[in-house]
Amino acid sequence: MTELTVAALQLGLPGPEADNIAHVSELVREAAAKGAKVILPPELFEGPYFCRVEDEGLFSNARPTSEHPSVVAMQKLAAELGVYIPTSFFECDGPHHYNSLAMIDDKGTIMGLYRKSHIPDGPGYEEKFYFRPGNTGFKTWQTPQATLGVGVCWDQWYPETARAMMLMGAEILFYPTAIGSEPHDPDLDTSRLWRRAMIGHAVSNVVPVVAANRIGTEDGQRFYGHSFICDERGDMLAEFGATETGVLTATLDLDQVKRHRAAFGFFRDRRPELYGRLVEDR
């Protein structure tokens, strides 16, 4: 039986940077103490969710991967605790800026970089102003316990991302997130939609899903938490509401997941020759 304990962190991240990183670090330690081997903080935890507005002054917060304070801090912590930390951060690479994720292994080494493929844009989520659409393609990460798939926030709404990572061997899907209220429509609470999309991926791919979101109000924008870990049937293993700060953990029996996936036959019965429309640019 291959068991693996995973964790999702939920917290407010109002800044400044050093405070956010310290708070995340504290929760990472708590998750490791609970036995978690892969620990997921929310998206862009270095500061408040800056894409709320379009402000050219904020580009200066981007850093090359090896110099970014979030990455450097999580590398140190991962090595100390012997845990994997998918670390979301604002990357600059020459003239380009990306919404990136450094996969940090349990020795503190950066296994590689994933750059968010799907970039949203709308009132309160002006990401197209800041981020070049990722050019890495989807990525999976081999660990001795499991192959991990990690998408970033908006990627979580795309069945294509989940399916591609599965076909690349993923056994658990992780999504760091920053999502909350919609400034243009105060009555629209997308939290149930947000969960439904990912629960759909869990069921359609017979795979556990881990999602970490921030909480708290930042300049009028309320982030709704609802972080969760669900199993390969979409049943909740651990979940938060809109206000709790803390650590969710769940221990996954990956051999059982693999059996369930095989028995459902979804991958056996795929018809790639009929899916051409999905890769046409129209």
Add this chain to the structure above:
Amino acid sequence: MTELTVAALQLGLPGPEADNIAHVSELVREAAAKGAKVILPPELFEGPYFCRVEDEGLFSNARPTSEHPSVVAMQKLAAELGVYIPTSFFECDGPHHYNSLAMIDDKGTIMGLYRKSHIPDGPGYEEKFYFRPGNTGFKTWQTPQATLGVGVCWDQWYPETARAMMLMGAEILFYPTAIGSEPHDPDLDTSRLWRRAMIGHAVSNVVPVVAANRIGTEDGQRFYGHSFICDERGDMLAEFGATETGVLTATLDLDQVKRHRAAFGFFRDRRPELYGRLVEDR
């Protein structure tokens, strides 16, 4: 405002064929009386769900499209009532057998044929014994009110089917179904998974979904109903549990759905150049 009323039928279908077709016809009339313009009966409503066992004698129930009693009866009814009826049936075409769907328009004309692309196989659902995997590709159907996407049962678990139909212009997704208990695992109730997969399609594609399933116990196999109509956010508009016989209807505001779909930006932000893995045969 483009409004369209759609319906899903839920009933037991123990046979014989004439009785099943009569009962479906009665519910089609009820749905039409409630204003429905597109009326969805369950999968293979001509008889009991025969794929429970592998029995060569049952191949003789297959018919060419134009001769199948379900198709002929629904054509007559569609013309009389002025409604669209996506009609699932067991087709034979020379030496080939398919799990097919005749799209019947409001004049009673067969607009065309869709042959189920994804064929399940497992205890109680021995479809690979009977059906050649469909060779039509996914289909959408233009009507004056809306473009309709129709998958058949097992297709409903595939994000690829839903996405392809959307990219082909679908504005509502329909899934006739025959699903229930798992003979090899009496404790496994997949009804919540079945809904979650389709609710996932609704949210990820910002599209209403209509699903019709049978009820009743056939030789120990219990069909679990739970037919539903949900909106483009995955919220239930109408739903049945495991035992009700009848008609679900909902009136959809397709202009509003289109606005919501545009504002979510999921289609705007797709990255087809990154989806190549989905069409590889491995």
